[in-house]
Amino acid sequence: MNVRAAGGWLDRLSPPSAVLEIPTMAHPTLEDVAARAGVSRALVSLVMRGSPKVGKERREAVLKAADELGYRPNVMARGLAAGRTGMAGVLAADLHDPLFATLHDGLAEEAGRRGVRLLLVGGDGRPARERAALGELLDLRLDGLLLAGPRIAAAEIERAAAGTPVTVAGRSLRSARVDCVTGDDAAAVKLAVEHLAGLGHRRVTCMDLGRSRLEKAFRAAVDEAGLTAVQDVPWRSPGAPTAVLALGDMTGTAALTALYRAGLDVPGDVSLIVHGDAPGAAETGVTTVGAPPRELGRLAMGALLDRIGDNGTGEGRRITVPPVLTERATTRALTP
Amino acid sequence: MNVRAAGGWLDRLSPPSAVLEIPTMAHPTLEDVAARAGVSRALVSLVMRGSPKVGKERREAVLKAADELGYRPNVMARGLAAGRTGMAGVLAADLHDPLFATLHDGLAEEAGRRGVRLLLVGGDGRPARERAALGELLDLRLDGLLLAGPRIAAAEIERAAAGTPVTVAGRSLRSARVDCVTGDDAAAVKLAVEHLAGLGHRRVTCMDLGRSRLEKAFRAAVDEAGLTAVQDVPWRSPGAPTAVLALGDMTGTAALTALYRAGLDVPGDVSLIVHGDAPGAAETGVTTVGAPPRELGRLAMGALLDRIGDNGTGEGRRITVPPVLTERATTRALTP
DNA sequence: CTGAAAGCGCTAACAC
DNA sequence: GTGTTAGCGCTTTCAG
Numbered sequence: 001m002n003v004r005a006a007g008g009w010l011d012r013l014s015p016p017s018a019v020l021e022i023p024t025m026a027h028p029t030l031e032d033v034a035a036r037a038g039v040s041r042a043l044v045s046l047v048m049r050g051s052p053k054v055g056k057e058r059r060e061a062v063l064k065a066a067d068e069l070g071y072r073p074n075v076m077a078r079g080l081a082a083g084r085t086g087m088a089g090v091l092a093a094d095l096h097d098p099l100f101a102t103l104h105d106g107l108a109e110e111a112g113r114r115g116v117r118l119l120l121v122g123g124d125g126r127p128a129r130e131r132a133a134l135g136e137l138l139d140l141r142l143d144g145l146l147l148a149g150p151r152i153a154a155a156e157i158e159r160a161a162a163g164t165p166v167t168v169a170g171r172s173l174r175s176a177r178v179d180c181v182t183g184d185d186a187a188a189v190k191l192a193v194e195h196l197a198g199l200g201h202r203r204v205t206c207m208d209l210g211r212s213r214l215e216k217a218f219r220a221a222v223d224e225a226g227l228t229a230v231q232d233v234p235w236r237s238p239g240a241p242t243a244v245l246a247l248g249d250m251t252g253t254a255a256l257t258a259l260y261r262a263g264l265d266v267p268g269d270v271s272l273i274v275h276g277d278a279p280g281a282a283e284t285g286v287t288t289v290g291a292p293p294r295e296l297g298r299l300a301m302g303a304l305l306d307r308i309g310d311n312g313t314g315e316g317r318r319i320t321v322p323p324v325l326t327e328r329a330t331t332r333a334l335t336p
Numbered sequence: 337m338n339v340r341a342a343g344g345w346l347d348r349l350s351p352p353s354a355v356l357e358i359p360t361m362a363h364p365t366l367e368d369v370a371a372r373a374g375v376s377r378a379l380v381s382l383v384m385r386g387s388p389k390v391g392k393e394r395r396e397a398v399l400k401a402a403d404e405l406g407y408r409p410n411v412m413a414r415g416l417a418a419g420r421t422g423m424a425g426v427l428a429a430d431l432h433d434p435l436f437a438t439l440h441d442g443l444a445e446e447a448g449r450r451g452v453r454l455l456l457v458g459g460d461g462r463p464a465r466e467r468a469a470l471g472e473l474l475d476l477r478l479d480g481l482l483l484a485g486p487r488i489a490a491a492e493i494e495r496a497a498a499g500t501p502v503t504v505a506g507r508s509l510r511s512a513r514v515d516c517v518t519g520d521d522a523a524a525v526k527l528a529v530e531h532l533a534g535l536g537h538r539r540v541t542c543m544d545l546g547r548s549r550l551e552k553a554f555r556a557a558v559d560e561a562g563l564t565a566v567q568d569v570p571w572r573s574p575g576a577p578t579a580v581l582a583l584g585d586m587t588g589t590a591a592l593t594a595l596y597r598a599g600l601d602v603p604g605d606v607s608l609i610v611h612g613d614a615p616g617a618a619e620t621g622v623t624t625v626g627a628p629p630r631e632l633g634r635l636a637m638g639a640l641l642d643r644i645g646d647n648g649t650g651e652g653r654r655i656t657v658p659p660v661l662t663e664r665a666t667t668r669a670l671t672p
Numbered sequence: 673c674t675g676a677a678a679g680c681g682c683t684a685a686c687a688c
Numbered sequence: 689g690t691g692t693t694a695g696c697g698c699t700t701t702c703a704g
Binding site: 384 | 680681682683684
Binding site for chain 1: 673674675676679680681682
């Protein structure tokens with residue numbers, strides 16, 4: 001019996017009213033519960049983990065005692081003893097990325113379904129901070145790590161993966177022991193262009209604030225669809241584009257606002273599709289295209305938990321999530 | 337010497353090349369480092385915690401051994417033994433709230449400054465999920481908890497605060513042992529209205545998507561400034577408002593988009609101020625008013641760490657962060 | 673089914 | 689300065 005429990009014991013030797021103070025015990029332990037239920041520690045441990053091989057009577061006595069004491073298992077101690085924690089760590093490279101919250105919904109959904117809890121450490125976009133965050137996660141000795149959109153060097157991720165199962169979401173790594181789950185950006189661009197072509201658009205352009213490498217994919221898709229990629233033609237002039245695809249790191253509403261500022265009516269004058277299913281897009285009615293982040297999260301967590309289950313057996317999987325186009329209010333068929 | 341270390345020992349009896357495999361040891365422990373450096377465990381522990389009372393020579397030997405082995409302290413074990421973890425938990429009631437990321441920047445800044453690490457658990461806005469997340473945090477036995485925008489019942493927060501220091505950001509609680517840090521919304525509305533009055537606006541209105549209780553504050557501020565609150569008057573008609581204040585849970589860009597959709601030029605036809613310094617506001621040039629979330633985070637974490645330092649002494653503090661108005665491109669002086 | 677005993681990796685008094 | 693000795697709270701054999 002530990003010191004605090006012994007204190008409780010002494011209290012019980014005091015006037016009866018002191019007994020009422022027991023539930024106030026700051027952090028009752030397994031042992032306190034065992035003492036109160038009149039059983040051994042091991043039995044309480046079994047009950048807490050829902051073992052089937054405990055008599056109904058004793059089980060209830062234990063549960064009752066635990067409840068009265070307000071007992072909560074100490075996951076640190078549990079993790080130390082058991083060698084696994086039942087928790088996975090999530091490194092959010094940039095908490096500001098609006099996609100992350102939705103990705104996390106997917107992560108949490110899958111983790112919840114499989115009885116695993118999630119612990120996050122948040123970066124702010126700076127690699128130095130991200131590196132530190134990864135270290136913190138590593139020091140916790142969790143069962144596995146999910147890196148969301150990491151910007152640090154592949155070698156660092158590889159090194160982390162040597163000690164614990166790791167899967168990466170939103171970035172593709174050539175690695176034997178890291179799983180990678182990503183959206184197919186080129187396919188997304190292609191889908192968007194085809195959609196515009198289907199609406200009758202012939203001249204399209206792209207806004208590319210992120211200086212994204214996707215511009216190449218855009219040109220290829222435009223060629224393939226038999227459209228023409230217009231550039232640097234003034235709005236409202238004869239050869240002006242009738243549709244625009246916003247690429248890269250811009251949020252949907254920012255693109256929309258930019259067009260409005262230019263005095264254009266959307267989708268009256270131009271149709272707009274934004275790459276990346278950013279939150280806020282729904283509220284402002286922006287048509288978007290991209291890998292659904294929630295689905296991406298679900299798959300990524302699935303891969304991680306599979307790997308944890310396999311004890312890290314098997315080579316790194318590469319999962320690609322197909323894009324989805326969500327038509328909202330910023331696209332319209334061209335009526336000549 | 338533990339089992340794994342013993343294994344390493346046996347390896348050393350094998351051909352010399354086996355020595356090279358030592359750094360591959362999955363998770364070297366304090367003991368492994370001690371063995372390699374030829375010192376005791378306690379000495380290694382002292383070195384790892386940067387104790388000044390260790391000879392330079394030995395210190396370097398230990399550091400060298402630790403480095404070669406790729407040793408990382410196990411924070412779970414450390415926390416168990418020391419009784420404190422050096423970590424604080426953050427409960428994000430809703431990871432989707434764009435303000436949270438910026439609040440977290442403030443939390444992280446202050447925590448970093450004071451040598452404390454942060455562990456997040458993310459909610460999705462649903463109280464049930466938030467309750468579970470709080471439980472997970474409690475089970476970790478961290479040094480303190482920071483609740484960001486909690487929606488669960490005050491009694492639950494109070495109960496959590498019985499076992500560990502707690503401070504709440506973004507919601508005011510009447511409690512003796514919980515610190516609360518909030519923005520002053522009424523003052524923000526007042527500031528916005530006064531700003532509009534200063535720009536020469538006379539008829540103003542408010543968009544209130546969140547059905548916020550702030551509408552009362554709005555009316556009071558309008559009266560006080562000698563303006564008139566206009567409602568249900570069609571845009572562009574003679575008595576139409578020349579400025580609008582967007583209240584509640586709407587993002588700045590959503591409000592802006594709504595006005596554009598109505599065919600209005602902003603700020604040509606109407607000026608717009610949005611309450612809540614949402615990210616994205618800067619990119620889209622929306623004038624905002626509200627408590628700066630980063631500052632709020634900094635203060636909240638400061639309060640929590642103070643309380644942790646005080647061992648929970650002292651009654652719950654109530655800190656109010658004054659609003660800031662950030663003028664951008666959606667407000668303009670009225671030129672009749 | 674149940675209880676006793678031996679750790680998990682580390683810290684914190686203590687003695688040497 | 690340095691090594692020894694107890695635990696922290698829990699899981700896990702392994703005998704009863």
